[in-house]
Amino acid sequence: MAVDERTDQELVQACLEGNRYAFEDLVRRHQDSVFGLAVGMMRNREDAADMAQDAFIRAYAKLEQYNPEYSFRSWILRICANQTKNLFRKRMRRRSAEEKHLQENSIRDDETEADFQQLEDALARLPAKLAAPLRLKHMEGLSYEDVSEILGIGVSAAKMRVLRAKKQLAEMMIP
Secondary structure (H helix, E strand, O other): OOHHHOOHHHHHHHHHOOOHHHHHHHHHHHHHHHHHHHHHHHOOHHHHHHHHHHHHHHHHHOHHHOOOOOOHHHHHHHHHHHHHHHHHHHHHHHOOHHHHHHHHOOOOOOOOOHHHHHHHHHHHHOOHHHHHHHHHHHHOOOOHHHHHHHHOOOHHHHHHHHHHHHHHHHHHHOO
């Protein structure tokens, strides 16, 4: 069976059995989702790239704790979300200059279409607690149950945050 055809659980098992290349396949398979979540929460592409990389490093180190009854994707996204939340807590306690930089920056990509750029700009202005569930639900296609598990909130809170995010986005997108 080709590596690309193996399930996430099979790749994890292969990795646990000593096949380090199996983890590379997991990274390739899930890097866009993890980076997308990190961008949504960090608001800065460089920090998001670091956070995504750290999430995969942590997942590799804790691979034996992964429960194959659950989705690897949800597990790695939860690791990323938790690391991001922990980083924000540390920064809030210190009130560092780096935190101010993150709050002032928004993500810009000059090569995207105008409509997409307007949406990205609006998403960047959303509070992180609203942007993350919206991205997970509508850009990653996860269920509300998965969103609530990844972010450590209740299902009703996930639904409410997505609804509030949509409402705020609609208000920002009206010319």
